Structure formats: structure tokens, C-alpha cells
Amino acid sequence: MSNVLVAMSGGVDSSVAAALLLDEGHEVTGCTMRLWGGESDTGCCSVADVDDARRVAQQLGIPHYVFDFGDDFQAGVVEPYVDAHAQGRTPNPCIECNRTVKFDRLLRRADALGFDAVATGHHARVTHDGRRWQLRRAIDGAKDQSYVLHMLDQATLARTLLPVGALTKADVRARAARLGLRTAAKPDSQDVCFITKGGRARFLSTRVALTPGRVVDVAGHEVGSVDAVELVTVGQRRGLGLGGAAAPRYVVGVDGATVVVGSRADLLVEQIELDALTWIDEPVSGEVLVQCSAHGRAHPATIDHDVARLHAPTTKVAPGQSVVLYRDDEVLGGGIAR
Amino acid sequence: MLAYLDHAATTPVRPEAAEAMLPWLTGRYGNPSGAHAVARAARQAIEEARDELAAVLGCQPRELVFTSGGTESDNLAIAGVSGPVACSAIEHHAVLDPVRHRGGAVFALGDAPPADAELVSVMLVNNEVGTVQSLDDVDAPIVHTDAVQALPWLDVASAAARADLISVSAHKVGGPQGVGALVVREGVRVAPLLRGGGQERERRSGTQNVAGIVGFAAAVRACRAHPPDVAVMRDRLVAGLTSIEGCRTSVDLAGTVPGILSLVFDDVESEALLVLLDRAGVCASAAASCASGAMEASHVLRAFGVATGGALRLSLGWTTTDAEIDHALAVIPSAVAQLREHKNEMGGAA
Numbered sequence: 001m002s003n004v005l006v007a008m009s010g011g012v013d014s015s016v017a018a019a020l021l022l023d024e025g026h027e028v029t030g031c032t033m034r035l036w037g038g039e040s041d042t043g044c045c046s047v048a049d050v051d052d053a054r055r056v057a058q059q060l061g062i063p064h065y066v067f068d069f070g071d072d073f074q075a076g077v078v079e080p081y082v083d084a085h086a087q088g089r090t091p092n093p094c095i096e097c098n099r100t101v102k103f104d105r106l107l108r109r110a111d112a113l114g115f116d117a118v119a120t121g122h123h124a125r126v127t128h129d130g131r132r133w134q135l136r137r138a139i140d141g142a143k144d145q146s147y148v149l150h151m152l153d154q155a156t157l158a159r160t161l162l163p164v165g166a167l168t169k170a171d172v173r174a175r176a177a178r179l180g181l182r183t184a185a186k187p188d189s190q191d192v193c194f195i196t197k198g199g200r201a202r203f204l205s206t207r208v209a210l211t212p213g214r215v216v217d218v219a220g221h222e223v224g225s226v227d228a229v230e231l232v233t234v235g236q237r238r239g240l241g242l243g244g245a246a247a248p249r250y251v252v253g254v255d256g257a258t259v260v261v262g263s264r265a266d267l268l269v270e271q272i273e274l275d276a277l278t279w280i281d282e283p284v285s286g287e288v289l290v291q292c293s294a295h296g297r298a299h300p301a302t303i304d305h306d307v308a309r310l311h312a313p314t315t316k317v318a319p320g321q322s323v324v325l326y327r328d329d330e331v332l333g334g335g336i337a338r
Numbered sequence: 339m340l341a342y343l344d345h346a347a348t349t350p351v352r353p354e355a356a357e358a359m360l361p362w363l364t365g366r367y368g369n370p371s372g373a374h375a376v377a378r379a380a381r382q383a384i385e386e387a388r389d390e391l392a393a394v395l396g397c398q399p400r401e402l403v404f405t406s407g408g409t410e411s412d413n414l415a416i417a418g419v420s421g422p423v424a425c426s427a428i429e430h431h432a433v434l435d436p437v438r439h440r441g442g443a444v445f446a447l448g449d450a451p452p453a454d455a456e457l458v459s460v461m462l463v464n465n466e467v468g469t470v471q472s473l474d475d476v477d478a479p480i481v482h483t484d485a486v487q488a489l490p491w492l493d494v495a496s497a498a499a500r501a502d503l504i505s506v507s508a509h510k511v512g513g514p515q516g517v518g519a520l521v522v523r524e525g526v527r528v529a530p531l532l533r534g535g536g537q538e539r540e541r542r543s544g545t546q547n548v549a550g551i552v553g554f555a556a557a558v559r560a561c562r563a564h565p566p567d568v569a570v571m572r573d574r575l576v577a578g579l580t581s582i583e584g585c586r587t588s589v590d591l592a593g594t595v596p597g598i599l600s601l602v603f604d605d606v607e608s609e610a611l612l613v614l615l616d617r618a619g620v621c622a623s624a625a626a627s628c629a630s631g632a633m634e635a636s637h638v639l640r641a642f643g644v645a646t647g648g649a650l651r652l653s654l655g656w657t658t659t660d661a662e663i664d665h666a667l668a669v670i671p672s673a674v675a676q677l678r679e680h681k682n683e684m685g686g687a688a
Contacts, residue, residue: 065613112680113613 002116003027004161007106008056008064010049012183013121014163015056016172019179020163021119022060029115030057030064033106035073035097036194057183069105076100078194088254089320090233092148093192094294099151109158117159124331125165126157132281133157137329140168142336147294150324150334151278161191164235165176213257215240217249218266231261234269234318252316268313272323274335282331289326292317292337298326306335340619341662341669345510345566345655346465346487346598347623352512352656353556358556359514362549371537372548380548387555394558395485395504397493402529403538404519404551408486408507409433411520412459414542415482415503416440418528421456422480422496426471427641431486433459434637445472447641456480462488462497466625466638467589468598473500480526486510486518490561490655491595502526507571508550512656513557517550561656568654569596571663575652578667582674588607588644597655600625600639603648605618606677611650614673620666625649 006018008030015328021028032053046089050066057064058114077096084091112120120215124146135155138144150158162174176184195203204210210228217223226232232240236251240261249261279282290308291297300311303325317323317337324334341578342350344525381552384404384620392673397547406409416436417422423442425433437444437459451458458473458477458478464490470492482503487506489511498504504521522528522541534543542606576599579585591599605612608624626637639649652666 063616065609065616067609108680109610112610112677113617114676 001025001027003114004029004117004119004265005100005106005110005113005115006030006119007121008032008053009121009189010052010056010183010186011121011189012176012181013123013172015121015181015183016121016167016176016179017121017161017163018056018062019175019181020061021161022062024163028062030054030062030067030147031106032059032064033073033101034066034068034070035077037070052183052186056183059179059181067106069101072101072105073097076105082204082207083202084320085204085230088230088232090318091320092294092322093194095148095151095322098148100229103149103152103160104154107156110159117161119161119163121164122149122162123165123169124162126160126162129262135280135331137326137331138165140170144294144324145294146331147291147324147334148333150282151320153278154281157280159249166255180318183253201228204228204230211257213254213259215242215259215261218252218260218262223249223261226259229254229257229259234316237269264315267316269316270310270313272301272308272317273338274308274323275329275338277306277333277335279333280331284325284327287327290324291324292321339661339665341665342657343652343654343662343666344621344623345490345658346468346651346653348509348515349490349512349655350657351514352559352560353511355508355513355553355557359549359553361441370548371535384546384551387551390555391519391558393494394562395506395519395521396499397504397523399493400539401521401523402519403522403541404517404546405542406516407518407549408484408505409508411505411507411518412482412484413437414520414528414531415505416442416457416459417531418541419457419480419516419526420529421479422452422454423457423459424451424455425459426461428466428469428471428638429459429461430465430466430484430486433461433482434515451476451478457482457503459484461485463491463595463598464495465598466521466636466640467600467642468594468653469589469642470497470593470595473498476500481660487598488593490566491557491597503528508554508557511554511557511561513554514550514569517554517567517598519554525672548652564656566654566656566658568658571658571660572596572599572654574660574663575599575666579670582671585674588639588649589642595655599652599654601650601652602639602644603650603674605681606648606674608649610677611648612675615669616677618669618673620669622666623649623653624649 002022004026008014032050037204054064077093081091091232107118122145123143125136127134135144155277210230213226213229214222232254234251250267252262252266253260288303290301291298299314301308319337322334323337327333344362368376370381370384379397388399388402392402394665412432423437425437425439426443428447445451449541455478457480459482460476462641465487481501483498483501484505486507487500488494502523506519508517530541532543588600588602600669
């Protein structure tokens with residue numbers, strides 16, 4: 001039995017995570033992080049969700065605290081998100097939140113308060129082979145969230161519990177329903193928690209200077225225009241003002257205020273260069289699978305230092321996106337596409 | 339062992355108050371506005387309570403308006419007067435927010451309020467740090483004072499004699515939550531927030547909370563008969579805790595009521611400290627208690643020029659015992675040491 005702090009977002013997964021830990025005999029304390037003070041109607045950490053988390057904690061008979069990490073969230077997640085867009089990159093704020101808030105700020109808080117471990121409702125599994133810790137995909141492949149946890153290291157995994165990773169989502173909901181938890185039928189959170197109904201464009205338009213841009217084809221001919229190059233993502237098909245072209249055209253690159261579009265074939269690349277690589281354990285080279293979005297396909301590749309050479313040409317990854325390396329169901333590490 | 343040191347958030351109901359209320363929650367009932375014997379009895383109960391509270395607050399019974407609590411009283415005062423409003427920077431949010439909502443001015447304590455202000459609000463006892471503010475130099479056509487935290491500690495009748503509007507609340511003095519009052523001096527016009535049956539001389543419609551009002555009066559009576567005697571215990575806390583390195587009182591205690599002690603700890607985050615104290619059976623708060631349960635930087639401590647990081651409010655009341663103080667003195671230093679030790683290890687805030 002250990003003393004566990006569960007990060008309760010107000011969703012069904014973390015509610016059931018707390019319940020499972022109680023069943024296992026741990027001493028469980030719940031907490032909800034207040035991260036975003038702005039308006040928000042989606043996502044995992046809105047004010048109404050604090051109420052849900054607190055009510056679930058009451059139902060389970062565990063103490064519950066609210067931690068205000070708004071400043072950390074602003075500095076570690078929102079500002080880098082805005083800055084990355086200003087530089088024409090497409091960041092993944094949920095990963096930065098895990099890196100800087102949930103598995104750093106919260107973990108340090110938990111340590112200071114004398115907790116042995118932090119648990120979350122992420123769908124992924126932490127295992128130990130008697131020697132080292134592993135991070136593995138969830139039992140429920142469709143709900144697997146190991147991608148957004150790839151930055152964890154041995155020291156962090158040793159203090160991390162992911163109880164729902166061994167359950168399917170259906171099992172999680174069934175368990176919540178059986179316990180009568182108010183979050184049993186609550187819809188999964190979808191979007192970035194601090195982006196409101198107005199969307200990414202509205203959010204960014206008040207925070208960065210948006211630059212109108214030219215759209216050119218791969219031969220350099222001007223074919224259209226966009227209002228804001230900062231909102232254009234590699235791989236994007238719509239919103240480029242291209243009219244009814246015969247074959248679909250995709251953004252294959254953004255260079256300053258120029259957006260280059262091309263065919264699907266122009267979007268294919270044979271390697272991905274990675275920045276800021278982190279490893280679950282020791283650095284790995286050789287055969288891996290690379291996954292470039294939260295629920296994307298994993299492609300066979302060979303990793304050699306900071307370059308992943310794809311075994312078959314694959315759609316280009318937008319700069320700023322996280323690329324996660326797997327071997328079978330085990331996360332090896334990951335980095336950010338250059 | 340539980341040390342309840344959050345009396346400024348709410349203080350336990352005095353047995354005298356509970357006893358006085360019980361008949362009105364069981365055998366006795368009646369709408370005070372009714373025209374029959376049962377109603378008349380309820381009416382008599384609230385009018386006797388009104389007489390008693392009016393005497394304590396230094397007003398005529400007809401000048402006392404019962405409300406649902408301190409927040410409603412403050413809102414009624416601020417929203418009810420016509421003309422510009424202003425308040426000091428150390429006010430409770432129940433004053434600050436309505437003043438801002440009306441576009442009113444917020445002035446630093448010690449500065450003169452804006453000359454054009456029709457109403458100026460300055461609280462008698464601050465809820466976060468316990469300082470007593472004199473109303474003598476407050477110059478405005480209408481002076482409002484939030485006396486919610488003053489009622490257990492001061493003779494409000496004399497301390498607020500200068501005020502035209504006075505807010506008080508039952509649950510800070512040993513009465514139930516959900517009852518308060520606003521003194522509205524003769525000649526001061528306050529438009530109602532709630533319109534309807536015209537109760538409380540058209541100033542606050544809605545059936546009165548008979549049990550609560552009776553309990554309010556009984557609590558004030560008990561508080562005056564047996565005032566909380568906490569100064570020595572407060573001083574023990576001060577001596578024991580300020581001997582911790584990097585711990586000091588937020589303000590000079592000379593000008594504070596004995597029930598509220600605000601401390602600041604270097605290199606400690608309030609939020610983490612409160613969790614450790616809670617787990618060790620010490621109930622306290624960072625600054626004020628707020629609805630969300632999360633901590634926000636305190637405008638009051640900022641106004642007093644205090645860094646907000648490690649604020650701790652320990653508030654004492656009529657049930658506080660030496661054993662509770664002993665427990666707090668045993669728990670707090672080690673909690674502070676634990677957080678600091680960890681901060682040094684990790685090289686960052688926890």
C-alpha cells in the first residue's frame with residue numbers, strides 16, 4: 001500500500017483511476033489542477049470539471065484539493081504554444097502540459113507533500129521488468145494515450161501509476177456506472193482545453209500578429225492566398241483559397257509568408273529529423289515504429305541518432321509535432337519534428 | 339487531534355444559538371408577515387431579535403434590515419445607493435466586486451477617497467489580516483462599513499458610530515450561516531436588491547429566516563456574555579511560529595483583533611502548506627476562504643505590501659483551546675521544514 005495523489009480532471013478515466021487505487025488498498029488523495037483561467041467550454045480542466053472531480057472524491061470518500069497551477073500552465077504550455085505558431089510550427093500543447101505541469105509541477109508538489117506516487121487517468125501502462133521501467137500502450141488500442149506520455153523517464157515512471165491503462169474504455173465506463181459515479185457517462189474531452197468555441201484562429205489572432213501569405217505551387221506559380229500563414233499546417237488541404245483544382249492539393253511547406261502546395265506525392269518524405277529527443281530509458285538505435293500524432297498509424301523506421309529513416313515514404317509531419325518511437329507496444333522515447 | 343483555526347471563515351454555532359433556533363425548526367413555525375396567532379408569534383420572535391441586535395449595533399430597530407448574510411448586506415449597500423461609489427483596496431470581494439461592477443473607484447487605505455463619491459466603504463476589521471480601521475477620517479456623504487469580522491471582537495456600536503450603513507453576519511459570531519443584517523440609518527435611501535412582498539420595510543423582500551434571525555441574536559448575546567478569550571493563545575502562536583526562520587506576521591499585531599493572525603513564510607507555498615496542515619489535522623486558510631477552494635494571490639496582502647507566496651491565516655474563536663494551539667505549534671514548524679527541505683532538494687517551487 002502506498003500513499004497516492006490522483007490527478008482528477010473531472011472525467012470518467014481519472015474518476016475510475018481513483019476508485020481502482022482504493023480497491024488496491026492504497027491511501028488515495030484526489031486533486032484537481034486549475035490551469036486555465038480564461039473562458040473554455042471544452043477540454044479537461046474547466047471550472048465545472050473541478051466540481052465533478054470534487055463530487056467524485058466525495059462519493060469515494062477521499063480528500064480532494066484544488067491546486068492552482070495557472071502560472072505554470074501559462075508559462076509552460078500556453079506561451080510556448082503561441083510562440084510556436086508565431087514561428088510557423090504546429091505544437092502539441094497536451095504533451096507540453098504533461099511535460100511541464102502534470103509530470104513536473106504536480107509531481108514535485110506530490111513529492112513535497114510526502115506522496116509516494118502520482119496517478120492519472122491516462123490510457124497507457126507502466127510496467128517494470130525487475131530492472132527498468134517501461135511505458136506501454138493501453139490495452140484499449142483505440143484509446144491509447146502513450147503518445148502524449150512519451151517524455152516520461154525512469155525517475156518519473158517509478159512514481160507514476162496509470163490504473164486505467166489495463167482496462168478498455170467500455171470497462172472504465174461500466175465500472176464508473178457500477179460505482180454510481182456521476183462522471184460515468186460524461187463525454188471524453190476532445191480539444192485543447194484552452195481553445196474555446198471560436199477556435200484556434202480566434203485564440204491566436206489576439207496573441208500573435210497574423211501575416212497574410214501567398215500560396216504557390218511547387219513550380220513557384222502563385223495559385224492563391226491565405227489570411228494568416230501562422231494558422232497553416234503542413235498537410236492541410238482546406239482553407240487555402242485554391243478553388244476547384246482538378247486534384248487535391250496539400251500544404252507541403254511554409255517558408256516565411258509563402259505557402260507551398262503540392263500533390264499528395266509531394267507531401268511524402270523518407271525521413272524525419274527530430275529535435276529535443278527524450279528517452280524512457282537508454283537512447284535506442286535501429287528498428288522502431290514512429291507515430292506522428294496522438295492516434296496516428298505507427299510506421300516502421302530506423303532511428304539513427306536524431307533521424308528516423310522511414311522504410312516506406314510517409315506523409316510529411318508538420319514541424320513542431322511530436323514524433324514518438326515505439327518497439328512493439330513499448331514507448332522508447334520521442335522528439336519534435338524539425 | 340483536530341485544531342480548528344479557521345474561525346474567520348466560520349465559527350462553530352454557539353449552543354445558546356442552536357437552542358434558541360431549535361423550536362423554530364421543530365414545533366414553532368409561522369410566516370412573520372401573516373395575520374394570525376401563529377404568524378404573530380413568529381413576528382414577535384424576529385422583532386425581539388431585531389431589538390436586541392439593534393442595541394448591540396447602536397441603531398434603532400427600524401434601521402436594521404435582515405439579509406441572507408454579509409455578502410448580501412454589502413451588495414445591498416453598494417448597489418442600493420445612487421451616485422458614485424468607492425471603497426478601500428483591502429475590502430472583502432463582497433464589497434470590492436460590486437464597487438467595480440458599478441464602475442466605482444478603489445483607493446489605497448490612507449489615501450483620501452475620490453471627492454465625488456456618494457458612498458465610501460471601509461471595512462472595520464479586515465478578514466485576512468485582522469487590522470482594525472478607524473472610520474473617523476472617512477469623509478463621504480454615505481459611509482458604509484463591512485463589520486462582519488468586527489462583530490465578535492469590537493463594540494460595533496461605538497466603532498461604527500460614524501457609519502451610515504453597517505454590514506454584519508451571524509456565522510462569524512456563533513450564529514448560523516445564511517443570516518446577516520444591514521444597518522441603514524434613518525434618512526439614508528437604499529434601493530432594494532430583492533423586490534416582492536415588501537418585507538423589512540420594503541428594503542428586502544422575502545420571508546424572513548426566523549430560526550436564523552433568532553439564532554443570530556442568541557449568538558450575539560452569548561458572544562457578549564462570554565467573549566472569545568484568545569489573545570494569550572494568539573500570542574503563543576506568534577511566539578512559537580515567528581521563531582521559525584523566515585516567518586513573520588503579515589502586519590503589526592498592535593492594530594489587529596486577537597482572533598485573526600496572518601503569517602508569511604519565506605520559501606513556502608500556501609497551497610502546499612495547507613494540504614500538509616489539513617492532513618495533520620490543522621484547519622487553516624491561506625488568506626480568505628474562497629468558493630473554488632483554490633488559492634489566488636491576495637489583494638489584501640498586496641495592499642499591505644506583503645509578498646503573497648507563503649501566507650497562512652490562523653483564526654481563533656470561542657471554542658479555541660490551548661490543546662489546539664499546542665497541536666498547531668507541533669504541526670506547523672515541521673510542515674514548513676518539510677516543504678523547504680524539498681524545495682532545496684529539487685531546486686524549485688513545490
